[in-house]
Amino acid sequence: MASGLSMRAPVCLIENSNGQFMVKQKALQVLTTVTQPVVVVAIVGLYRTGKSYLMNKLAGQKTGFSLGSTVQSHTKGIWMWCVPHPKKPNHTLVLLDTEGLGDVEKGDNKNDTWIFALAVLLSSTFVYNSMGTINQQAMDQLHYVTELTDKIKAKSSPKTKQMNDSTEFASLFPDFVWTVRDFILDLEINGQPITSDQYLEIALKLNKGTSDEARLCIQKFFLNRKCFVFAPPAPRKKLKYLEKLHDDELDEDFVESTKNFCDYIFSNAKAKTLSGGGVVTGPRLGHLVLTYVKAITNGDIPCIENAVLALAELENSAAVQRAITLYEEMMRKEVHFPTETIQELLDINVICKKEAIQVFIKDSFKDVNQKFQKSLETELEAKLEDFCKQNERKSLERCRALLQDIFSPLEKSVKQNTFYKPGGYGIFLQKKQELIEKYNQQPKKGIQAGKALEEYLKSKEAVAAAIKQADQTLTAKEREIKEQQKKAQAAAAAAKELEILIWKQEQMNLENEMRQEDELRQMFANMEVERRRILAEQEREQARRLQEQAQSLQELQMSTAMPLNSNVRSRIFRSNFLTVTQEVTVIYCEEKSFTFSFT
Structure with missing residues (x-):
């Protein structure tokens, strides 16, 4: 409940119907909105003793809790009014007005005892309201306090000694304020004035030789005690209109006592705490x-112990859940999936985990053996594991989408049989490596980048193997074809070379023939020249011989006086010329390695 807001009127907190108590949900819903520490002031006392008037004054209102003006008890059960604390910032004052004790209509006091016990258990300041004086009759009417040890347990373990319980109660019970209404006596003893607190302590003293259990219980259970006495507020006829009267219409002492009471409660009433x-x-x-x-x-x-433990169980469980919720919110805000490294996620976890544990420690209490904090740490470890898995999942999703985008051109080329050719596997590997490098250069892939790439490449191993097999098969066929082409080319080259050789040989033969013909022509020319020379020589020789013969014949004729005719001379010349020609031709042919025959 915000400090500036308050309830407009009280609501029933615990309804008492036919001796049965029932907690009202409306009041619980109001309490769920009060996140501040609460100062709980509960008032109990006999019915028709003006309890509700004091509670209205504490609420700062004239009306609210029902005062009633008849002998019938108005308030049933316990009613609650939450108001901003007038003197303690960020605190809420919770006022509990209880039904009057000793109502004859109830028949027995069993419910009264439980109302008394509940007021003690729930309050941080317990106000007991009575009429007249603190005398033995008042103590007898406060017998409910003697039954607290039977109605309340401090510990869940069996009690050993009542004194031990009393000590526990003293540390757990609220402060005690006794308000005495319609007090008309003078506060003095033996002629000396005393305070209202002294009056209470004197009244609580045990008389020698007596065993006043109520006095003893108040002394043992309530260590912090305070007393206020109130003069009658107004004449009896006006009491039924008490809530409508202004302060100047009330008794001055009553107004002052009421103010002192309220000031004390506002200044000294402590916030309700637990063991x-x-x-x-x-x-x-x-x-x-x-x-x-x-x-x-x-x-x-x-x-009390069980209630605190149950509350601790509930509160600490809720604190664990709040801490976990805070951790998850901080992690979702700070972690940008996927993280580049696992350490990045772990570093953020350290900060968020520390903050979550601090929130838990702030909201929790009575965490015996740090049971809930250890549980929280276990939960946070599990949450961290979830975030790590989520981080891995986000990384895989990012990487798989990235791989699909980057490698889609390659997959398209595979479907188009681009690489199903000799040497295609090498081209495929080169292209794949280029795309791998492109993938590795992409940012924000997260910690599953390597795994995602490995999975993708493994999923394409069958395709790569098919391309490799096709490459090997087609390459072998191409090699075979090339070998055949090479052999054919070699055979064609050999045939061409043979053809060239034949052509060259023919050319050589032709050249040889032509050369031989030239040589023959030259030889015959030379022979002709030689022949002519020889003939010329022969002719000269013949002429010389003829001349010699003629001379010899002349000489012979002269000696015989017998002349030769022309035919004889012609036959002699011709015989001599052929003999000479044959000799010359044989000589020339031997020099030129030619053989000729003459007929």
Whole structure:
């Protein structure tokens, strides 16, 4: 509940219907909104003693809690009014007005005892309101306090000594304020003035030789005690209109006592705390109400320790959930999936985990052996594991989408049989490596980048193997074709070379023939020249011989006086010329390595 807001009127917190207690949900819903520490002031006392008037004054209102003006008890059960604390910022004042004790209409005082016990259990300041003086009759009417040890347990373990319980009660019970209404005596003893507090302490002293259990219980259970006495507020005829009267219409002493009472409560009433030091807030107070009323309804004795442990169980469980929720919110805000490294995620986890544990420690109490904190740490480890898995999942999703985008051109080329050719596997590997490098250069892939790439490449191994097999098969065929082409080319080259050789040989033969013909022509020319020379020589020789012969013949003729005719001379010349020609031709042919025959 915000400090500037308050309830417009009281609501019933615990309804008492036919001796049965029931917690009202409307009041619990109000308490759930009170997140501040609560100062709980409960008032009990006999019915028709003006309890509600004091509670209205504490609320700062003239009306609210029903005052009533007849002998019939108006308030049934316990009513609650939450108002901003007038002197303690960020605190809420919770006022509990109880039904009057000793109502003859109830028949027995069993309910009164439980109302008294609940007021003690729920309050941080307990106000007991009575009439007249603090005398033995007043003590007898306060017999409910003597039954607290039977109605309330401090510990869940069996009690050993009542004194031990009394000590526990003293540390857990609220401060005690006794308000004495319509007090008309003078506060003095033996002629000396005393304070109202001294008056209370004197009244609580045990008389020698007597055993006044009520006095003893008040002394043992309530260590912090305070007393206020109130003069009658107004003449009896005006009491039924008390809530409508202004202060100037009331008794001055009553008005002053009321102011002092309210000032004391505002200044000294402490916030409600639990054993172990936990501060009570609205939701915690609501849980205590439910726990105690449930125990009473079930016929059990309300146990303060069990109530605190149950509240601690509930609160610490809620604190664990709040811490986990905070951790998850911080992690979702700070972690940008996928993280580049696992360490990045772990570093953020350290910060968020520390903050979550601090929130838990702030909201929790009575965490025995750090049971819930250890549970929280276990939960946070599990949450971290979830975030790590989520980080891996986000990384895989990112990487798989990235791989599909980057490698889609390659996959398209595979479908188009681009690489199903000799040498295609090498081209495929080169293209694949280029795309792998492109993938590795992409940012924000996360910690599963390597795994995603490995999975993708493994999924394409069959395709790569098919391309490789096709490449090997086609390459072998191409090699075979090339070998055949090479052999054919070699055979064609050999045939061409042979053809060239034949052509060259023919050319050489032709050249040789031509050369031989030239040589023959030259030889014959030379022979002709030689022949002519020889003929010329022969002719000269013949002429010389003829001349010699003629001379010889002449000489012979002259000696015989017998002349030769021309035919004889011609035959002699011709015979000599052929003989000479044959000799010359044979000589020339031997020099030129030619053989000729003459006929």
